[in-house]
Amino acid sequence: MKNTVLHKADTRGHADHGWLNAYHSFSFASWYNPERVQFGALRVLNDDTVAAGMGFGTHPHDNMEIITIPLEGDLAHKDSMGNTETIKSGDVQVMSAGTGVKHSEFNPNADHRTKLLQIWVYPNKQNVDPRYQQITLNPEDRKNKLQQILSPNAEDNGVWIHQDAWFHLGKFDQDVTATYNLKKEGNGVYAFILSGKLNIAGQELETRDGFGIWNINSFDIKASTDAEFLLMEIPMEY
Incomplete structure (x- = not known):
């Protein structure tokens, strides 16, 4: 659940x-x-x-x-x-x-x-x-898709940190959809809306809203308007 x-x-x-x-x-x-x-x-x-x-x-x-x-x-x-x-x-x-x-x-x-x-x-x-x-970062790499900007791995895309965390930026046109699949079991995702309106897992979100979701393997994202956002996948226990 x-x-x-x-x-x-x-x-x-x-x-x-x-x-x-x-x-x-x-x-x-x-x-x-x-x-x-x-x-x-x-x-x-x-x-x-x-x-x-x-x-x-x-x-x-x-x-x-x-x-x-x-x-x-x-x-x-x-x-x-x-x-x-x-x-x-x-x-x-x-x-x-x-x-x-x-x-x-x-x-x-x-x-x-x-x-x-x-x-x-x-x-x-x-x-x-x-x-x-x-x-x-190349801003084109987040146009209507998720751009990884942070991970636990030095050889992966973006910067790396000492934690099993993955961050992504998105800049979606209105009505663009995506599915986010969590990278590690036990992690959750905290989404922060930089601009516009976004629907995450059925929750409508507006500019500067934050939304945390966990105990889930994946969720759907839909831009209700043109929208920019940050997804932070984070261990819930550490």
């Missing part, structure tokens, strides 16, 4: 710091909801807008897989591993914090905002050596 959980966009936590306008799908910082702590190994899904020229000062992480997906604009990254990079819309970045890493992120542009998703996933290995990976 499948299980589902629906998180409407307007039920997310919200913090407007001026320089940062952040929406939290799961408990984060000063926003705590005991029913919204995580979805399996998925701990954080933050939908952030960073004002021009602003950003996050140097701060530490450990034993977490941190995935950043810029949606608009650029994000400059600097870390204690010696990486100094700029990630842009169309890129995906992952940092395995492992034994510990410090990093800063800021919007290097003086005249426009940066929008991004930051996602934290609990790893399946503790205290690994910290690592950094960044790739540029």
